[in-house]
Amino acid sequence: MELVKFIVVGLGLTAKYTLAALLTDPRHLPQTQWDYIVVGAGTAGCVVANRLSENPKVKILVIEAGVQNTGPDASAIEVPFLVAEASSGTTFDWNYTTTPQAALNNRTTAYPRGFVLGGSSSTNYMAFTRGSSEEYNRLASISGDSGWSWRKIFPYALKNEKHVASADNHKTTGEYNPSVHGNGPLLTSLPGTSTDIDNRVLETTKELHSEFPFNLDMNAGNPLGVGWLQSTIGNSVRSSSATAYLSPALANRSNINLLTNTRVTRLIKTNNLSSRFPTFLGVEFAQTASGPRFTATAREEVILSAGSIGTPQILMLSGIGDQTKLSKLGIKTAVNLPDVGMNMQDHPFFALQWSVNSTKTFDSIVNNATAFSDAFAQYEATGQGIFANNAIANHIGFFRLAESSGILKQFGDPTAGPHSPHYEFAFINGFYGTTQTEPTTGNYFSAAVILVSPTSRGSVTLASDSPFDHPLIDPALLATSFDQQVVVEAVEALQRFISASPWKGYIKAPYGGSANATTRDGILEYARNSVISIRHPMGTAAMSQTRARAGVVDAHLLVKGVEGVRIVDASVIPGIAAHPQAAVYIIAERAADLIKAAR
Known part of the structure; x- marks a missing residue:
């Protein structure tokens, strides 16, 4: 756009x-x-x-x-819906690239990092997820300092963040837990614009509750399940x-x-x-x-x-x-x-897309200059509408492999415990692609698949002794058999999710390469061609x-x-x-x- x-x-x-x-x-x-x-x-x-x-x-x-x-281009890092504009190729980005990724058919990918005050908090996708309590307890164990445990560090979570009203000021009862939010300087909020898929996602959590339960607030220490996305947005702009x-x-x-x-x-x-x-x-x-x-x-x-x-x-x-x-x-x-x-970890992700029986997706706005201009005018005048919303999703979900999973039996469990996820979904009301060409017509539903417990480890090394030369960045995306097998399991779980009755008559057909992600081999090859970094190096x-x-x-x-x-x-x-x-x-x-x- x-x-x-x-x-x-x-x-x-x-x-x-x-x-x-x-x-x-x-x-x-x-x-x-x-x-x-x-x-x-x-x-x-x-x-x-x-x-x-x-x-x-x-x-x-x-x-x-x-x-x-x-500055004149600050809308890219201020207006929530323009989140993708803060990506690579802007003045706000370091414009890094990775080394060739062997597991991704030797592709190199852009590696966005914030080159601006606020760093990547000024350019990221604004998703605010604290992680599981078990992960902080594991950090306490790794470091030998109980001060990093969930119980002792949670007061700092409250000191950091304050949950505020959504852009549309809708009643948020039942969408988050106020007791696990504080009064800090960083502002977070729930989606400020409803979408055509919100009820479909929530109804699916009822129909397939055992596998995809609803989670009132994934920032309370147990992130598993599907919940409303909390974003670093306050007063209709990014909070960084x-x-x-x-x-x-x-x-x-x-x-x-x-x-x-x-x-x-x-x-x-x-x-x-x-x-x-x-x-x-x-x-x-x-x-x-x-x-x-x-x-x-x-x-x-x-x-x-x-x-x-x-x-x-x-x-x-x-x-x-x-x-x-x-x-x-x-x-x-x-x-x-x-x-x-050394020991670099990152979260690989990719998206699948389907054409849908609807005109109420954001495709109808981004592919229509008049509708786009009108929506922005509404935002400029009132601070409301689609531009006040995080474009990536209204709902996300964190999930684990089944306890009987052969993957866990073969490789063990790399997560911090039974309430820590292996993978994540983001449900997107429009076309979102990673390596795919964005269509200029039609309406789509997309789902991002994120591997959040990878066993692959990469590295950052010097390319030269000059501080003005970019280092060699190797996130080693999908480098292990564990990571590859979890990605396949995740897509199969996603296909079960959208096979539920709320999606019948809505989803029409898979788009492009998504049509080939029907077998385990096909899913893995699609992932190899589509995966990029979700920008979570650590x-x-x-x-x-x-x-x-x-x-x-x-x-x-x-x-x-x-x-x-x-x-x-x-x-x-x-x-x-x-x-x-x-x-x-x-x-x-x-x-x-x-x-x-x-x-």
Whole structure:
């Protein structure tokens, strides 16, 4: 769809930030030493900067490689229905690509990551899913710190998020559980526009209850079943880490300096805080590959929040990583930490489509210029209508393989427990494709299939010793037999779902390659040709127990073998079977308290 220009009043950065310094040129920094330097103003970095700045005595520098989250193209990251416009190929994206994926017939795929204030919270599909309580309990076990357990970390979930009215202000009783939501700065809401498939999805949960039960609120600790999608939308616009955390801090406090359009090139070794480990309290940064390098130092800590791609890249460029790999690029090893960039986990997904006996799908709007313009005018005037809604789905569902599954008998269960899912569906009221060409006529129903408990593990490695060269990103999508077999089982379950009576007379015929996904071999081949990343990289600087040789950070998120550096972003998560942005927010909230306690 054509990108519509739209500026949301009140979100402009330069108009609001009267106290803090918002800079685009490193030469204008007022000083070179700070208490804390936060590298990356993404999902986690904005949280950390906000919470640390609550103490007026500390001085904080935030360095962000990307652009501001305002401007003539800001509609792509503000208007909920335009979520796909924030994808690859925009000024808000790093425009990464993967290495050839062997299990995907050697295809390379785009790998979108947010190159903007708020990071990927400004460009993602806005799905807000915390994951199961078991996954946090497993994190507590992996790290050896009970503070990461569901019981102890849940207060941080309440501190992060506030559920608000949907765009249409409809009565939401029976669509979510208010008791598991808090009063935090991040706004979430339920769908604000009903669709023609909502009742069909819900009626199917009644007819096929044993396999596809209804879940009142999948953010309560047990995500299994079908429920109403909660999205990071408030007051008809996207709520991101930038709008919820960074903007208020910059508007009301004078102890933060934000430097944008500037890339951290490496961490610099400084005088040791102790004789035990080398200390890295220095940061080098630049705006171009050939431009001047600037430096700054932190008195307390450097907090790496550059994300699952940027964080390991910066560590390796600083000589912190696998000694053998670094030496091949001529980088002197300061700390031999082999797991940097390893253990990468991501969630592969693809969609199937069917033509339907209806004209009430979003195809009728996106393929009709007049209808599109009218719908946007309605949104601009009232904040309501389809543009106020998350385009991806009104309902999603998380599911497990049957306990008698031969896959589990053969490979074991990689999930955190019996309430943690293996795969996910998103039910879409229109045509959605991953590699397919979007039709310009007709009306469609689509269903996305997401593998949320993959056993495949990929990597992020350096392509060169230049911080301005993209690293090699290998998410290893569908690389294991387990992953491939679960995808097949998931599609077969989806076919059972749409065979229920609520869909009879509505679904007409499969579209394109979906017609070939009828046998196990056909499903797998369709997946190989259709799978892309759902943009959930994690684990590239994974948490582990302090004395464990594996992993990159300890339970307090401090980099092993290093003094002065803490990592707070999705790279520390060993794995979670959910859209990870909620977990990143929660982890960042607790991390801020850990940093305060250390001071």
